Amino acid sequence: MRRSTLMLAILLATTAASAQMPPKVNPVTVQSAAGTLQGDDQDDVLVFRGVPYAAPPIGPLRWSAPRPVAAWKGVRTAVAHEPPCPQPVMPDFTSANPGGVNGAQSEDCLYLEVYAPEAVKKAPVLVWFHGGAFFLGAGHLPSYEGRANARQGVITVDVNYRLGALANFNHPALDRGPGPHGNYALQDAVAALRWVRDNITAFGGDPDNVTVAGQSAGGGIVTGLLSLPAAKGLFGKAIIQSGALLRPDITPEESTEKTLAGLKDIDVGPDATPESLRQISAQTFVGTPSLMRGTFFVKDSAYKPVSTIEALTAGTETDVPLLIGSNSGEGGFAAARRFAEMAGDQGAPAWLYRFAHTPAWRAPEWKAGPIHSAELMFTFDTIDQSSWGGDRADATDRTLARVMNGCWTAFVRMAPGSRRLRCGNGFEWKPYGKAGEVAEFRSTGPVIIDARALPDGPPK
Template sequence: MTRAIITLLLATTGFGAVPLKAQMPKPIDPVTVETDAGTLRGSRKGGVLVFRGVPYAAAPVGENRWRPPQPVEGWEGVRAATAHEPPCVQPVDTDTTVANFGGVNGAQSEDCLYLTITAPDGAKNAPVLVWYHGGAFFLGSGSLGSYDGTANARNGVITVSVNYRLGALANFVHPALDRTNPDEPKGNYALQDAVAVLEWIKANIGAFGGDAQRVTIAGQSAGGGIVTNLLSLPSAKGLFDKAIVQSGSLLLPDRPKAEAERMAVEALETIGIGADVTGDQLRGISAQTFAASEPLRAGFFFTADNTFKPTSTIAALRAGTEADVPLLVGSNEGEKGFAGARTFASLAGDEGAPAFLYRFDHTPAFRTAEWANGPIHSAELMFTFDSIDRSSWGGERADETDRALAAKVNSCWVAFIKMAPGARSFACGNGFVWEAYQPGGDVALIESGGLRMAPADALPDGPEEAGAPREE
């Protein structure tokens, strides 16, 4: 079809007032890789490769709903990986221009187990960051602008940003489901997705220039909770060598399965579903119905399971049986959670691999009126990723102080990811040396002028009233 014909069609269908250039995607510089399921075609720009909408598991729909992630079916030919697939099903505003508190608006899909991979062009044995997004376990998406991996790629790190199942489609157990596939673990499907990603990376990241032996798992808020739990999962052991937990130190006991089943049965009654419902009938309920139901939408996490989740991470930390890998953990000045991060660092770094503790204290000038108690939940994201121009939190409103600090903070996250085995400190941020935390020791304060070490015990847990912004 010629450009003249396209122009005529736009004009005759009422879209002629919109310039043609705004309607058509720009040509890409294509790049292909071979995965174990088939060939992917992504895009290359400025020395950075991006592959969007990369499947790591089969669609968790129909009979695959509430099952462990199933293998991706291979495809013929070359599969386009230049556009994001829809995020997982979650409650959104009826006004599709308004984002929910997870930063998502518009269409979603139960078919959502996809990755975004951002890599340096020509990478060889590059370290890998696996990113699990936040959103209270029932909101969010791995493809948001704050999580853009371009800066990481330019600093030699591959970023793999993850969509995992949300809400009641992720954290749900019910007596009727026990009768289907009785040998499979029940519940904790988001965590099962998280492990499936690491298994996919082990098998495929070499095709993107990555080193499967140098994998850092990281997440913020609910994503930090995912990482916290991965530290004690037997099936995740050996699939990562470092961990980052940003405002997500969820050191909680697991919920007994019987309690989670009772909660699910009672919540289903609010939408007219009785206790005698069958597994097939549960799978017949639309995904949107679960997301729209306030008693059901968040799911019931995390559930004890003898085969998949035999212990909680807090119990593993106290017993010294957690994955012994370096941990970077912290929170923001304007939110609660620093005490939990300090406890996490104390328990994780008490023997073996070190822990590194931070608090993010920088408030951008354009946010001072809103953030009277300091930077709030999620405020650090555009700094740790150095993604100011791609995040809805920053852009043109950010100033040179913000941009300089973002470069420093991102350099510290990258330095931790690249840190040599056995190291107990690392240098970053134009001369800053980040020392491992010990109980009664120092925290890395991230301030407007840069980073410095300061006594951790002198810092409060957070302000009396912590904010609850969107995670964008």
């Protein structure tokens, strides 16, 4: 190759590389309990990614309660997300799995993201738990970005929690000694809330004004927190989107039976030791159909003595204001309506919603109405970040997104003890009561109608 040709090739390669470089970071530092974090000031929104809230659950800490983060010296950069928790992904990494994730994963995954308005004090906090059927998903996905929330004065904390068999797993070799055993995803959620309690003041947040929120499996996490003694006092409000999982917990024996049956598929017998179980690769767990999903929440007399449906029936749930609902193109509205009725029958009120807007570009696909997860880019006002939105959105979509994001953040900002929720340019969102009040978010905006006349999902 002649020298001129070589120089041209180097120049072209350098130019291409520089064009792909990430944007310049505007560093901002915060002093957390474990050490100094350096994030990114993005147009007056402070963004911290890949913030550890618990020690990596690897090696001997696999299937153990989350441990505190080890302190570090110097400044820890927190401008890029860490790999999500192990889960099945497409082998070529070019397309996302149903939980929105592609690329590498790691058992070292107990991280969170923080989006905070600049120069705030005692700002309300939204702690978000992602969906994904308890074995998919991640907290860093673009639909959950908290920039719009920050412009409304709300700090957003997006949380990763353990998934599948690495989150819900009971085995005779592991279920010995001090507990709790199983329910590791719920234990992670509590660890994240404790991190918020101990650290959010440094970001300008109010640890006494925390709302837990989640969608689908994340809504199931929130459902579980509402009856979990370890979570008591760590939050004051709750949001459940398409995740009203009102079902009994399974017994440890049922969880163990399912675990042992799945292990047979990888030639592991019931006499396995803790050490041998922890040597099984994470990829083996997420790639084995009988193991990848783990088991559901497990009854534990010391840690999780009752399910939330049992607590609601007995009136012993954590009594906090609740915002709950689902989308008109999916099932689950009847469960959300029942949840609102049971949670709001005395004490703190419940607000019920139904999302009934189908974007014009989705009409050919969503013929029965907005499907599962369709509301996320509206409640977070992340149309431009979501893979479901972008340039295809029109003025109707964007207006409704601003209205819904305003209503959700108004709930997060709501004063403790309030029974009045006003949002969306004066919309009065009435709590669920004897008239069956539900806020239906239509293309033209929200209206209050009677939930009792609405079907559970799409018309049959």
